Amino acid sequence: MDTASATAHPGAPVLTQPPLSWLLILGALMAFAPMSIDMYLPSLPTIAAEFGGNPAAAQFTLASFFIGLALGQALHGPLADRYGRKPPLYAGLALYTVASVGCALAPDIATLTVLRFVQAVGGCAGIVIARAVVRDRFDAHTSARVYSLLMLVMGLAPILAPIAGGWILIFAGWRAIFATLALFGLVCLLVSWRYLPETRPADTVSSSGIGAALRGYGALLRDRRLIGYTLSGGFAQAGLFAYITGSPHVFIELYGVPTWAYGWLFGLNALGLIASSQINRRLLLHYSADTILRRANRTTVVLGLGLLAVAVSGWGGLPVLLIPLFGYLASLGFTAPNAMAEALADQGARAGSASALIGTLQFGIATVSSTLVGLLGGSALSMATVIAGCGLLAYGTHRALVGDGGSA
Secondary structure (H helix, E strand, C coil): CCHHHHHCECCCCCCCCCCHHHHHHHHHHHCHHHHHHHCCHHHHHHHHHHCCCCHHHHHHHHHHHHHHHHHHHHHHHHHHHHHCCHHHHHHHHHHHHHHHHHHHCCCCHHHHHHHHHHHHHHHHHHHHHHHHHHHHHCCHHHHHHHHHHHHHHHCHHHHHHHHHHHHHHHHHCHHHHHHHHHHHHHHHHHHHHHHCCCCCECCCCCCCCHHHHHHHHHHHHCCHHHHHHHHHHHHHHHHHHHHHHHHHHHHHHHCCCCHHHHHHHHHHHHHHHHHHHHHHHHHCCCCCHHHHHHHHHHHHHHHHHHHHHHHHHCCCHHHHHHHHHHHHHHHHHHHHHHHHHHHHCCCHHHHHHHHHHHHHHHHHHHHHHHHHHHHCCCCHHHHHHHHHHHHHHHHHHHHHHCCCCCCC
C-alpha cells in the first residue's frame, strides 16, 4: 500500500475555531525553539567559565542550535508530506529528548556544541508539524488568528524559561537545565501521541526521494509570494535573534543587570510580544493579514532606527534603550503570524515542505543576524545596528516581492 494513502487524512474539515487541546499542544510544539534557547541563556557565562573561560565558544553553542533549526526543518518538511504529520514528529521529539540528556552529560564544550545541533534538528520537527497542522485545517485568514493564539500559548516560554533557567542554575547547575528540557521533550512526545490527530490531507504530494524533495523546494523557491512573505517575516524575526544573542552580554556584563533579574527583563519584552499578538487577533476581524503586516513593517523600521539612535548617542543608558527595543519586539506580534499565514495560504498540498522551507530560510537569516552581533563586537551598538538593519530588510523585501499584491 502506498504510504501516502495510508497516512493521509481523508477530507479533513476546514475548522473555524481550534479546539483548546490543539492550541495547547501546537503552542508547546512551536515553543521548542524559545524553550531550548531562552532557558539556558542565563547559564552562558557559567558554561564558558566551566569549559575554559571562552565566551565565544559558549556563544557558539547558541549558533549551533540556530544552524540545526535551519537545516533540520528542510529534512522534516518532505517527510511530513510523504509519511504524514505524526511519524516525523515522533522521531524528532525522540531525538530531541535523547540529545537533551546528552547535553546534560556533556564532558566538554565541543561535545555540547554538537549535541545542541542534534537537539535542534530533533526539536524543529515540532515547529514544522505545528505550522503544517494549522495550514491543514484552517484557511489563510483564520490561520493568522490561530497563529496569534498560538503566540499567546508559546509566548509563555520566553517569559518563564529564562526565569526558570536562572533559578535552576542557582540551585542545581546548568546541567539540570538540559535535564528539564529532556523532560519537556518527552512530555510533548507522549501528549502528541495521545491527543493530536493526523491532519495530512489526502491530496498531498506523495513523491519520495531526495530528487523529488529538491524539485519540490525548487518550485517553492520560484513562488514570489511565498518568498516575499517568508523573507519579510524572517528578517523581522532575525532582529529578535540578534536581541537573544546580544542581550545576555549587553544587559549582564555591560549594564550590570543581575543574572536573576535578566530573566524578568527578558520576560517583560516577551510579554509585549504576547500582548501585541492578541491585539493582532482582534484587528484581523476588520483588516486583512497583509494590510496589518504592511503597517507593522513601517512601524518596525521606525523603532529599529530609534533603537540605533539611542545606542549611538548613549543617552539615557539602559532604561531609554529598553523603550524602542520593547517596541520592536512587540511589533513581532503583528508581523510574525500574518507573514506566516500569508506565506502558507496557497500551499495546502505541500504545506509540510513549505513550512520547512520557511523555517529553514528564517532560521538561516536568524543565524546570520546572531553571528553578526558577535562579529561587530557584541556591544549595545552592534545589537542595535543588526536589529535596525533587520527592520529595514523586512520592510524592503515585502515591498519588493509582494508590493500591493497581498490579500485584500
